[in-house]
Structures are given as structure tokens and as C-alpha cells.
Amino acid sequence: MKPQVLTGEHFINGDEACAEGAIAAGCRFFGGYPITPATEVAEQMSVRLPHVGGTFIQMEDEIAAMTSILGAAWTGIKTMTATSGPGFSLMMETVGLAIVTETPCVVVNVQRAGPSTGLPTQGAQGDMMQVRWGSHGDYEVIALAPSSPQEMFDLTITAFNLSEKYRTPVFIMSDEIVGHMSEKVVIPEARKIRTVSRVKPAGRKDRFKPYQPGLLGVAPMPAIGDGYNVHVTGLTHDEKGYPVMSVDTQKEMMDRLLGKIRNNLDDIILTEDYRLEDADVVLVSYGVSARTAYTAVEEAREMGLRVGLLRLITVWPFPEQRIRELAKRVKAFITVEINMGQISREVERCAGTVPGFTAGHHGGAVVPPDDVLKIAKEVLA
Amino acid sequence: MKHDETAGMAHPLEDLVRMDRIPHIWCPGCGIGSVFTSCLTAVKQTNIPYNQFTMVSGIGCSGRGAGYINIDSFHTTHGRAIPFASGIKMARPDLNVIVFSGDGDLFAIGGNHFIHAARRNMDLTVICVNNLTYGMTGGQVAATTPFKARSSTTALGNPDTPFNLPLLAYASGATYVARWTMLHARDLADCIQEAILRRGFSFIEVLSPCPINYGRRNREKTLETLKKYHDNTIVKNGASPTELEVDFNKGVILGKFIDIEKPTCDEVYRRMYRPPEETTENRKSR
Known part of the structure; x- marks a missing residue:
């Protein structure tokens, strides 16, 4: 048997690091479908999983891939899939099923430029609103954005931990650039990696309710065969899991689904500050674009401009409070992202009267730091 | 008042039914309840403990099946019962996984999943209640509606040719293919029992009336x-x-058509991909 955690220093790309993070987090099932630029995640999982007692299956499409990981998750194990834009679109219906049935799983989107087939081999961050709102109905999601292959490893573990803790799908919103970039990735010793597993129910089986909120508003989750005889449905259901077609039950269910995320924002939201203490202009960025923003901060500072960076590691739920606090003391926000304005809308929504700008890109390449600097200079002129 | 001899007697399948969800949603004259009864009878007849079963359904009238069986059961999205069940099966090959759904769910929106699970010989027991229409949405034309039959979306008759489901299953690689009607309750129960007890992709089509909408x-x-x-x-x-093909003028053929032994998807995966179990013996020899 190969070790489950490949402790040591590696020179690997982001997709491979993501797969290793999944294995280290305890993922034991991957349902996939080939798509550029996420294929390497599936390839790596296909090689690694059987050696750690896990299962890889390549399904007939992304709908099936996403659905298979929900079925597998209910056997009590950690599961994952990885895709890019077109596949992500196909997964959207099942994302809703994962949310409403409170099924933990991790979905990786290595974003490429769209719409439609777009630029399959070139990066973008155009699916940031799709991950938030792409499935029908009202809900909350957790989405993380790694900026490097190292973070593809680290945040994949974080994603599994959050999904198990909150019984919800967690998204890794990567992009082609981070996915295909090779850098040093340090994998720690297995005993130093913190992993979380879902809470299992205890007590009388005949009285168990699979959706009765426990710690943090999350219900314990049994596995198939544990003897709890649970019924799991995509219909609006009560705490017992039974369909109830009433407005009251809908409200109760929605409060539970939204509440477990909205009431635990401090635990879920991860951000990183860079030279924000005295900043007049705040760059807000995430994923590969945060690397552009970082360079822009350095260059701006050399010019004597007080520019800082708020890097969103957790993009959803959106760190509204942080933006609101910063808005009290800064002159402007510039959101740096490879789309023509998505997360920037959230920033502007929370910025109040403080002006917000977008240093965007149509997709296919990173935002040049000069584009950011140009806006910063105009703002501070 | 006449003495009711059945008073206080439990239905023989009561331990398998979520009695707190009865009455069910199925219309008077609908055949799904009979098919469901045959399915539960089959589960019981196997004498396998109930916690070694799971049932997965899609969407539609038949898709409500999973909501009434008192085991771990899943009512998924439209057409996706089979990939959900495949995920369960590959993660827990020891479970008996039953897919209970309708013709619209399994063969129109879910058709792609059906043919691929059959091709892989995924070890599932797939029961398709074929009522020739989309019942829950009010009787629209289905992939199984007979040529020229009327539906709410083919008022002048169905211009299309329906699937021959057993032929599709066989051509896709199913290793067990049978057809009954809901009227053949005992044959059907025995057939489902046999399908559960064998390994491989088993497909059972059950013809069943939808008096209201078809x-x-x-x-x-x-x-x-x-x-x-x-x-x-x-x-x-x-x-x-x-x-x-389903043509009552010519006569519809029932029975067991295919029963082939072939390694299942999970078996082949285990054999080809999982390293051989480490024994004390080969560990010493290193």
C-alpha cells in the first residue's frame, strides 16, 4: 500500500495538489468526467484512490458524476468531483439536491473562459456568481478560492472539513492558471493534518430525525445500513426527512439551511490582509487574481500610493462585514478578477458610499497589474 | 355492527412500509401500488436483513416509491436515480440497491444513465413501472407511449415510435431482463426476488395502468x-x-428473457485496481 499522505516537498501542479489534498483529507470516492482544465484531478484520483481503499469511477456525464458522489456520500464516506464551466453547468441541478438533502461533498471547478465552450485551455473566474446562484431556489453555499498549488492542497482539506462540519457541498473555485501551474507543494506529516468527519447520530433509532439541528445548527448524519431507516428527498421536508408540501415546512427548512451558514460566518470566512493598516485604496481579490493584486500593491507602494489587499480565501459566504468595516476608513475599492464584474458587485453592495471599481478581464489571461495601478492612480490623483 | 375479522391484524408488509406516510399519493386504479407490493414482497422473501437494502427513486408517480419503504431510501432528482444508486453501489458493494422508478424518469431524461449502468453491469435491480405516460404532470407523451396514442401533448396521436425497453436493456449490456404486468403479482415478486439475489444489472419492466391520465x-x-x-x-x-414491442393487438410477451452471468462493475474494479490484500505472509517476504 502506498501512504495515504505523501509527506514531503513536491513540484506538482494545482490539479495534482488538489487530488493529494483530497486523499489526505480522507476522500475515498471520486465520480468524474473528463474536462479541460480539470482532468488532471480525475487522473490523479484514478491512480491514487484504489491504493487507499477508495473508489474512482468515470461516469457518463457530469450530471452522473455529481449525482454519484451524493449516493456514495450517504454510505458514510467523503466524496468529491472536479470539473470546469460546461460540466459545472450540468451539475447545477444536483448541487441543489446536495444542499437540500444536506449531503457533504466537495466540488472542484477549475474555471476556464466562457460562455459555453469558450477558451478550454485558458483561465478565467467567470463562474463566481454561478457557484452562488446557479442552482434554482434560494440557498447559501461555501466556496473557497485557492491562489497557488499549495493552496489547492491546503484548501481542499479545508473544503472537506467544512463540508463535513456543515453537511453541505463545498466548492473549490480554482482556475486553469492555478490548476496547471507547477510550484513547490509541501505536504505535512499525516498526524499534523487536521481532518473533520461528520457527526454520527446516537440514541434511539426509532426517534431519530435526520434533519433535526444539533451543534452549529447541523443535524448528525447516519450512513446507509446504520439502521436509522432515513428517507432522503429533494422535496421540501420536515426534520424527519418526510415531504411536507406546506409553507410552514418550507420556512422551517429554509431557515435551517440558511441558518447553519449565516450563523457561523466567523468560522467559515477566511480572508488574508496585506498592507491594509494604512490603505487608502483596498484591492479585493481571490484565486490567481490575488497574485496580480499582490504585485499591484507592491508597485503602488513603491510609487508612494497607500494601496492594500484583502484576499478572499472564502468567497462565499461573502465577507460583507469586512468590507463594511473597511468602507468606514478607505477611499475606494478595486476588485481584481478575471471576469467583467462579478464579485465587484458584492464589494460595491457592501461599500456604501465608497466608490468601487473593477479591474477585470474578459478571460483567457490574468489581469495585468498595470490595469490595477491605473485605476488606483486615478482614484488617488 | 358486523365483527371485523381483520381488526387489529397487521398487514404482512407493515414492517417494510412507512405507515406514518399512508395514505399514499397514487390514484384509484393506478397500478404502482401493486408493483410496489410485489417489490416489498420480494425484499421480504429474500430473508436478507432490511438494513442491507437501499432503494433509490427518481421523480414522478413511481418515483414516490422510495418515500414509502421503511429502509434507507432516496428520492433524487428527475432521471438521476441510477447514477445516485451507482455511487452507493461502488462505495458499498455489499448493499442490495434497488432502483424503483417510472418510464419517463428512467428512459427519457435518465436514458443515458440507464444504458451506461447496463453497459458496466452495475449490480443494481432496476424496476421500471411503465404506465406509457408522464402521470404526475398530467399525461404527456413519453418515450414509451404507443404510436398514435393520445396524450396531453399529442392530442392527434403520438407521431413517434416508442422504445422496446427489454431490447434497449439487452443491447446496452443488461445481464438480466424480464417483463411482467402489475396483474402478475406473484410472478413479479418472484422475478424481483431472483433479480435481487443475483449479481449484475437486472432490469424488470412492469406494465401498469394510468387510468386517469392515459x-x-x-x-x-x-x-x-x-x-x-x-x-x-x-x-x-x-x-x-x-x-x-408493446402491442396488445399482437399480444405482449412477458417472462424472463435474459439471464447471463458476467462479473459486475464493482467486482472487476476491485480485481483490477485494488492492490491484493496484504497478508502476514507476503509482508514477511519483503
């Missing part, structure tokens, strides 16, 4: 449908899948 439009009363199931069917085990 019968009414096609001038066919429930009892007339049942009479057709009785009079215009022929039991012919081993019949060629090519002669199995």
Missing part, C-alpha cells in the same frame, strides 16, 4: 386494461428481445 384519453377503462394484461399477454421465457 386510459381516459385513450378510451380505456382500468378493468379493460387489466383484461388486456390477462388476455392479450403471452408468457414466453427466453423470447428474443427483438420481438418484445
Whole structure:
């Protein structure tokens, strides 16, 4: 048997690091479908999983891939899939099923430029609103954005931990650039990696309710065969899991689904500050674009401009409070992202009267730091 | 008042039914309840502990099956019962996984999943209640609706040719293919039992009336449908899948058509991909 955690220093790309993070987090099932630029995640999982007692299956499409990981998750194990834009679109219906049935799983989107087939081999961050709102109905999601292959490893573990803790799908919103970039990735010793597993129910089986909120508003989750005889449905259901077609039950269910995320924002939201203490202009960025923003901060500072960076590691739920606090003391926000304005809308929504700008890109390449600097200079002129 | 001899007696399948969800949603004259009863009878007949079973359904009237069986059960999205079940099976090959759903769910929106699970010989027992229409949405044309039959979206008759489901299953790689009607309750229960106990992708088509949304439009009363199931069917085990189209004028063939032994998806994966179990013996020899 190969070790489950490949402790040591590696020179690997982001997709491979993501797969290793999944294995280290305890993922034991991957349902996939080939798509550029996420294929390497599936390839790596296909090689690694059987050696750690896990299962890889390549399904007939992304709908099936996403659905298979929900079925597998209910056997009590950690599961994952990885895709890019077109596949992500196909997964959207099942994302809703994962949310409403409170099924933990991790979905990786290595974003490429769209719409439609777009630029399959070139990066973008155009699916940031799709991950938030792409499935029908009202809900909350957790989405993380790694900026490097190292973070593809680290945040994949974080994603599994959050999904198990909150019984919800967690998204890794990567992009082609981070996915295909090779850098040093340090994998720690297995005993130093913190992993979380879902809470299992205890007590009388005949009285168990699979959706009765426990710690943090999350219900314990049994596995198939544990003897709890649970019924799991995509219909609006009560705490017992039974369909109830009433407005009251809908409200109760929605409060539970939204509440477990909205009431635990401090635990879920991860951000990183860079030279924000005295900043007049705040760059807000995430994923590969945060690397552009970082360079822009350095260059701006050399010019004597007080520019800082708020890097969103957790993009959803959106760190509204942080933006609101910063808005009290800064002159402007510039959101740096490879789309023509998505997360920037959230920033502007929370910025109040403080002006917000977008240093965007149509997709296919990173935002040049000069584009950011140009806006910063105009703002501070 | 007459003494009720059944008072206080439990239904023999009560331990398998979520009695707190009864009454069910199925209409008077609908056949799904009979198919469901045969399915539960089969589960019971196997004598396998109930926690070694799971049931997965899609969407539609038949898709409500999973909501009434008192085991771990999953009512998924439209057409996706099979990939959900495949995920369960590959993660827990020891479980008996039953897919209980309808023709619209399994063969239109879910058709792609059906053919691929059959191709892989995924170890599932797939029961398709075929009522020739989309019942829950009010009787629209389905991939199984007979040529020229009326539906709410083909008021002048269905211009399309329906699937021959056993032929599709066989051509896709199913290793067990059978067809009954809901009227053949015992044959059906025994057939489902056999399918559960064997390994491999088993497909059982069950013809079942939808008097409200199909019968009414096609001038066919429930009892007339049942009479057709009785009079215009022929039991012919081993019949060629090519002669199995549903045409009551010619006579509809029932029985077990295919029963082939072939390694299942999970078995082959285990054998080809999982490293051999480490024994004390080969660890020493290193």
C-alpha cells in the first residue's frame, strides 16, 4: 500500500495538489468526467484512490458524476468531483439536491473562459456568481478560492472539513492558471493534518430525525445500513426527512439551511490582509487574481500610493462585514478578477458610499497589474 | 355492527412500509401500488436483513416509491436515480440497491444513465413501472407511449415510435431482463426476488395502468386494461428481445428473457485496481 499522505516537498501542479489534498483529507470516492482544465484531478484520483481503499469511477456525464458522489456520500464516506464551466453547468441541478438533502461533498471547478465552450485551455473566474446562484431556489453555499498549488492542497482539506462540519457541498473555485501551474507543494506529516468527519447520530433509532439541528445548527448524519431507516428527498421536508408540501415546512427548512451558514460566518470566512493598516485604496481579490493584486500593491507602494489587499480565501459566504468595516476608513475599492464584474458587485453592495471599481478581464489571461495601478492612480490623483 | 375479522391484524408488509406516510399519493386504479407490493414482497422473501437494502427513486408517480419503504431510501432528482444508486453501489458493494422508478424518469431524461449502468453491469435491480405516460404532470407523451396514442401533448396521436425497453436493456449490456404486468403479482415478486439475489444489472419492466391520465384519453377503462394484461399477454421465457414491442393487438410477451452471468462493475474494479490484500505472509517476504 502506498501512504495515504505523501509527506514531503513536491513540484506538482494545482490539479495534482488538489487530488493529494483530497486523499489526505480522507476522500475515498471520486465520480468524474473528463474536462479541460480539470482532468488532471480525475487522473490523479484514478491512480491514487484504489491504493487507499477508495473508489474512482468515470461516469457518463457530469450530471452522473455529481449525482454519484451524493449516493456514495450517504454510505458514510467523503466524496468529491472536479470539473470546469460546461460540466459545472450540468451539475447545477444536483448541487441543489446536495444542499437540500444536506449531503457533504466537495466540488472542484477549475474555471476556464466562457460562455459555453469558450477558451478550454485558458483561465478565467467567470463562474463566481454561478457557484452562488446557479442552482434554482434560494440557498447559501461555501466556496473557497485557492491562489497557488499549495493552496489547492491546503484548501481542499479545508473544503472537506467544512463540508463535513456543515453537511453541505463545498466548492473549490480554482482556475486553469492555478490548476496547471507547477510550484513547490509541501505536504505535512499525516498526524499534523487536521481532518473533520461528520457527526454520527446516537440514541434511539426509532426517534431519530435526520434533519433535526444539533451543534452549529447541523443535524448528525447516519450512513446507509446504520439502521436509522432515513428517507432522503429533494422535496421540501420536515426534520424527519418526510415531504411536507406546506409553507410552514418550507420556512422551517429554509431557515435551517440558511441558518447553519449565516450563523457561523466567523468560522467559515477566511480572508488574508496585506498592507491594509494604512490603505487608502483596498484591492479585493481571490484565486490567481490575488497574485496580480499582490504585485499591484507592491508597485503602488513603491510609487508612494497607500494601496492594500484583502484576499478572499472564502468567497462565499461573502465577507460583507469586512468590507463594511473597511468602507468606514478607505477611499475606494478595486476588485481584481478575471471576469467583467462579478464579485465587484458584492464589494460595491457592501461599500456604501465608497466608490468601487473593477479591474477585470474578459478571460483567457490574468489581469495585468498595470490595469490595477491605473485605476488606483486615478482614484488617488 | 358486523365483527371485523381483520381488526387489529397487521398487514404482512407493515414492517417494510412507512405507515406514518399512508395514505399514499397514487390514484384509484393506478397500478404502482401493486408493483410496489410485489417489490416489498420480494425484499421480504429474500430473508436478507432490511438494513442491507437501499432503494433509490427518481421523480414522478413511481418515483414516490422510495418515500414509502421503511429502509434507507432516496428520492433524487428527475432521471438521476441510477447514477445516485451507482455511487452507493461502488462505495458499498455489499448493499442490495434497488432502483424503483417510472418510464419517463428512467428512459427519457435518465436514458443515458440507464444504458451506461447496463453497459458496466452495475449490480443494481432496476424496476421500471411503465404506465406509457408522464402521470404526475398530467399525461404527456413519453418515450414509451404507443404510436398514435393520445396524450396531453399529442392530442392527434403520438407521431413517434416508442422504445422496446427489454431490447434497449439487452443491447446496452443488461445481464438480466424480464417483463411482467402489475396483474402478475406473484410472478413479479418472484422475478424481483431472483433479480435481487443475483449479481449484475437486472432490469424488470412492469406494465401498469394510468387510468386517469392515459386510459381516459385513450378510451380505456382500468378493468379493460387489466383484461388486456390477462388476455392479450403471452408468457414466453427466453423470447428474443427483438420481438418484445408493446402491442396488445399482437399480444405482449412477458417472462424472463435474459439471464447471463458476467462479473459486475464493482467486482472487476476491485480485481483490477485494488492492490491484493496484504497478508502476514507476503509482508514477511519483503
